Amino acid sequence: MRRRNPYxxxxxxxxxxxxxxxxHPVPRRGLRAALRFVRGQIARRWPDLPLPVTPDRPPTRSEALRIVPIGHSSLLVQLAGLNLLIDPVFAERLGPGGRAGPRRAHPPGLRWEDLPPIDAVLVTHNHWDHLEAPTLARLWRRFGARVLTPLGNDAIIRRADPAIPVRSLDWGESEPLGERLAVHCVPSYHWSARGLWDRRMALWGSFVVTDARTGGVLYHVGDTAYGDGRIFRDVRRRFGPPHAALIPIGAYEPRWFVGHEHVDPAEAVRILLDCEAERAFGHHWGTFQLTWEGREDPPRALDRALAEAGVPPERFRPLHPGLAVEPPWPAR
Structure with a gap:
């Protein structure tokens, strides 16, 4: 066991x-529970047939909010003339070297060659389905894109290329982007690790993007449990109700194994209600099989949860790779 933090x-x-x-408190999962989970995962393997995707062709810039789902939690956010990537992963497989981890279920919803000029990359934490260091190095070499990420992940990213400009943020810290936007690092209920011996040695989190000119608020919820819900209500209190929220809806079964790290769709609806977002969009589903639920289960479960909560379905929709959304954004 490590007695020194390498990050x-x-x-x-x-x-x-x-x-x-x-x-937040997270119970230790023993070997027996892990083996039970793996056996269940194998028994519930997704179909091998890839999902068809028509990749988006984004404009070079956009003043209004435009969000392109690339797959899983990888997103292109265009706003105020800036282009931001969140947790960009383009590999066919997850894990070291991209050789042995979960395989991609569909092509990326945005081709590498169609990327607009990227101004900044937001990385929520260091799990392999969110931090793909070679891609961050390629983005730096192609666009000069800087990276914003919670504490400790900067050390991991610089291993890919020491020249990558990385700004590490603690919860509660902010970084300006251009003349209008600012990125704020806020808590999530999760954990981190790249291997067996570095658990929780780099910070994880979510991001809030604010627009000083219009008062617009975009809340990107990273991997999280629901917990007591306080952190989502805190976002509303600090920034006001978001005009748009990006909330994870997948990788949630079985609850006895992943309930302390990932929300299910019903809890995602609770996040929407806690932060009082005008619109929400579901990410973190359908690209890599990480847990037991079926490939198409999260949108169906989301529809049921919305109906049970009395929330109009148009207020919270799942994202689909390559299908851009343009939520209303205040104009002043």
């Missing part, structure tokens, strides 16, 4: 004890 050195805080970060 981050800093003062002790309410969520960092000098070695590991923490956000």
């Amino acid at each position: 981050h050195r800093g003062p002790v805080t309410p969520h960092f004890d000098g070695l590991r970060f923490r956000s």
Whole structure:
């Protein structure tokens, strides 16, 4: 077991004890539970037939909010003349070297060659389905894109290319983007690891993007459990109700194994209601099989959860690779 953090050195805080970060109580899962999960995963393997995708061809720039789902939690966000990528993953398989992990179920919803000029990349945490270091290095070499990420992930990213400009943020810290936008790092209920011995040694989180000119608020919810819901209500109190929220809806079964790290669709609806977002869009589903639910289960479960909560279905829709959405954004 490590007694030294290889990624981050800093003062002790309410969520960092000098070695590991923490956000909420998480029970230890033993070997028996892990083996039971793996057996269930194998028995519920997704169909091998790839889903057809028509990749988006985005404009070079957009003043209004435009969101392109690439797949899983990889998103292109165009706003205020800037282009942001969130958790970009383009590999066919997850994991070290892209050789042994879960396989992609569909082509990316945006081809690499069709990317507009990327101004910044937001990386929520270091799990392999969110932090693909070679892609970050390619984005730096092609566009000079800088990276914003929670504490400790900067060390991992710079291993791919020491020249990558990375700004690491603690929860509550912010970074300006251009003349109008700012990115704020806020908590999520999750954890981190790249291997067996570095669990919770880099921070995880979500991002809020604010537009100083229009007062617009975009809330990107990273991987998270629901917990007590306080962190989602805190976003509403600090920034106001988001005009758009990007909320994970997949990788949630079985609850006894992943309920302390991923929300299910019913909890995703609770996040929508807690933060009081005008519109929400579901990501983190249908691209890589990480858990037991079927490939198409999250949208169906989301529809049921919305009906049970009395929320109009048009207020919270699942994202589909290559199908861009343009939520209303305030104009001033």
